[in-house]
Amino acid sequence: MVPPDTTVSSLPHARWWRAGVVQAVSPPGVIDLGPGYLEPSLLAVDEVLPLYAEALTEFGPAALSYGHNAGAEPLRALLAARHGCTAEEIMVTAGTSQALTLLCTALGRPGRTAVVEHTCYDLARSIMTDHGLRLREVDADSEGVRPQALDRALSHGDDVAFVYLTPTFHNPTGTVAGVSRRRELLAVAARHGVPIVEDDAYAELSLGRTAPPPSLAALAGRRGVIRLGSFAKTLGPGLRLGWLEAEPGLIDTLTNRGQLVSGGALNHLTSLAVAMLIGDGRYDRRLAWLREQLRLRCETLVAALRAGLGESVVIDRPAGGYFVWLTFDPWRSEESLLAAAERAGVVVAPGSRFGSADGTHLRLAYSLNSPDRLAEAAARLAAAWRNEETLR
Ligand SMILES: Cc1ncc(COP(=O)(O)O)c(C=O)c1O
Structure with a gap:
């Protein structure tokens, strides 16, 4: 029954x-048990309901203008405080998928290579191949990608745009890389001068009392690492809101692209609404x-x-x-x-x-x-x- x-x-x-x-x-x-969705009763309807009224009351017409290209300062400042960086190292995005798309257009060129885990999030693969990137797979073990395998994959002498990794609560395997594995991976990528794109969509969803190890971005001080975060898995994907952590120079490059200059912040009003939720501890x-x-x-x-x-x-x-x-x-x-x-x-x-x-x-x-x-x-x-x- x-x-x-x-x-x-x-x-x-x-x-x-x-x-x-x-x-x-x-x-x-x-x-x-197929898709990575939240059960409807777990989506944050009640928490989100008052937020737009709160944001419009607080920010007035500024909430309905074109937002600052990198995202509104209130949310960037809150995210920077949570993730131990400066607001200049944060850019607001419309979620991880959009952020990866933006990175593919900025860093990728058809024919370049993206290095991916042998088993990884299928739709990230689609986003990369949609942009004409060729995928090269590397082996993984119970802590994710093996540093020697990454080293070999980066030693082909060809044009690698970036390495795409999910070191925390991996989709689909659930694996977590320990701190020394993280440091080894960072050292390999740095030796080859190739940036790492760290997909951290699930990082805030630890099931135990202990937090996962620091992100690759935090360990590297964001040098050579672009970390992608999202509210899709914690509040609801319909918000289409996330963020990207990177060196300020890269954030400038990304925010000076036509889409951002033309349209301003991605998802401006929602970013202010979610700032209300984070700001007073409700998040x-x-x-x-x-x-x-x-x-x-x-x-x-x-x-x-x-x-x-x-x-x-x-x-x-x-x-x-x-x-x-x-x-x-x-x-x-x-x-x-x-x-x-x-x-x-x-x-x-x-x-x-x-x-x-x-x-x-x-x-x-x-x-x-x-x-x-x-x-x-x-x-x-x-x-x-x-x-x-x-x-x-
Ligand atoms: C590893 C990973 N990255 C990114 C996404 C998509 O994130 P977003 O909804 O923020 O685009 C998912 C959703 O399944 C995912 O599992």
Whole structure:
């Protein structure tokens, strides 16, 4: 018996949760562990509701003008204080995807190379290849990219635009690089004179009490590192708001491009609204609550999978982010695991989508369902995959 999907229908603002308004709606009756979305009841509707009125009251017509090209100073100053840098090292963006697009236009030229992890966020790959960049993959281990592999990838003597890394709560594997691994990666990239683009979309979503290691950008004092942050995963992707940390010279280059000179700050009013939320501590209270919600969901999913699947699958319990990464015996085929999941009414993401060619992997998001539904999904998957094993 499937627990009723109360996540959307019971919400007062839910009548517009449908295709044509939102990017994707899960099929009825199916438990969707596919995309890296927040469950509707976890999106920050109540927190965001008063913010636009507050911002318009505080900033008046300045909130509706073209904003300063690098983003309005109030948000940049707050972000600088949170991330231990100066406001000149912060640029407001319309989220990580937009920031990566901007970097590809500014640093990339068709035919140049971007170095990426062998397994990484599939849509970042799309953004890079949309700009004509060629991708070169490097091997990773349980701490992400291996420094020797990065060194080899940067030793081809060709034109590398940047290295794209996600050292914290990696999508899809959940891995975190320790401080010494981070320092080694920084040293390799610096030796080759190639900038690192650090995608830190999940950095604020630690599930434990300990914070993740300092960002690559913080360790390097932002020299040679461009860090991308986002409010998509902590408040809601519909805000289209994020930021970029980089050396002031690069920020000047980025903010003098035609798009910014013509249109001013990206998402100006929303940036002022979110500044209201951060400024008086409401954002930090929201983060603490959200981390707890995600921790509960992660623990529920992992415990139910372990109970149902035993030792037959390696289940990596992440320290943060949205995803659990499963590693199956190499003889298990991805197609048959996906087909069995589909028959059981559960959507999961294939490892191959992220470039993973070494063995059989699946990614399960715990961010998009309630704990009850996650437990139900795990029970269905375990039954389906055990059954499929016996049918072999
Ligand atoms: C690693 C990573 N980077 C970036 C994004 C997209 O971020 P944004 O919504 O800020 O464009 C995602 C969303 O899935 C992600 O997983």
